Structure formats: structure tokens, C-alpha cells
Amino acid sequence: MTEKGWKELTIGTINLEAGNSLQNYTGTFRSGEKPIFKEETCIHCLFCWVFCPDSAIIVKDNKVKGIDYNYCKGCGICVIECPTKPKSLEMVVEEIYL
Ligand code: SF4
Numbered sequence: 001m002t003e004k005g006w007k008e009l010t011i012g013t014i015n016l017e018a019g020n021s022l023q024n025y026t027g028t029f030r031s032g033e034k035p036i037f038k039e040e041t042c043i044h045c046l047f048c049w050v051f052c053p054d055s056a057i058i059v060k061d062n063k064v065k066g067i068d069y070n071y072c073k074g075c076g077i078c079v080i081e082c083p084t085k086p087k088s089l090e091m092v093v094e095e096i097y098l
């Protein structure tokens with residue numbers, strides 16, 4: 001990839017290719033832990049969906065269906081924000097193959 005000079009950038013560096021973050025699989029640099037969804041205790045408040053920085057919480061018909069591990073980077077924010085006791089999301093260690 002060749003770098004662009006400043007004269008080739010858009011004014012204000014506006015991104016003219018909106019939506020291109022879908023091509024960036026943030027799950028490929030996951031931390032070594034990942035959240036597991038436990039449907040049995042979930043109250044579908046959608047806090048996890050609101051707070052997830054990578055839009056990795058899968059929601060259908062206003063209910064959480066799971067986690068898209070292509071985009072989940074394992075930050076654990078969804079687990080922290082989940083209000084149920086016990087939590088409906090739990091971080092687990094994940095084996096990493098290099
Ligand atoms: S750990 Fe939770 S909040 Fe963080 S990216 Fe994965 S699903 Fe989103």
C-alpha cells in the first residue's frame with residue numbers, strides 16, 4: 001500500500017468509504033479471553049450491546065442472541081456492564097494458536 005501525501009487527502013480527512021470497518025476483523029487481536037453468553041439469566045436490557053465498542057453483540061428482535069467473535073476483541077466491557085446476578089456474560093480463557 002502506498003502512502004498518500006497531504007494533497008491527496010480529502011478535506012478534513014473525511015472518510016468517503018463509510019462502513020469499511022466491517023472489513024476490519026477486530027477479533028483477530030483478541031486479548032486471550034472472550035465473553036460467553038448465558039441466555040438463561042439474560043433480561044435483554046441490551047446494556048452489553050450499547051457499551052460494546054466493536055458492535056460484537058448479536059441482537060435480533062430486541063433480544064441478545066450471542067457474540068460475533070469476528071469482531072469481539074475481548075475487552076470485557078460487556079461483562080462489567082451486565083447487571084444480572086449472576087452475570088449473563090462471563091469472560092473465559094481462550095486458547096490461542098500462533
Ligand atoms: S468483550 Fe464484550 S464489549 Fe468487548 S468487544 Fe467483546 S463483546 Fe464487545
Ligand code: SF4
Pocket residue numbers: 041042043044045046047048049064078081082083084088089
Ligand atoms: S447486559 Fe447482560 S442482561 Fe443485559 S442484555 Fe446483555 S447479557 Fe443480557
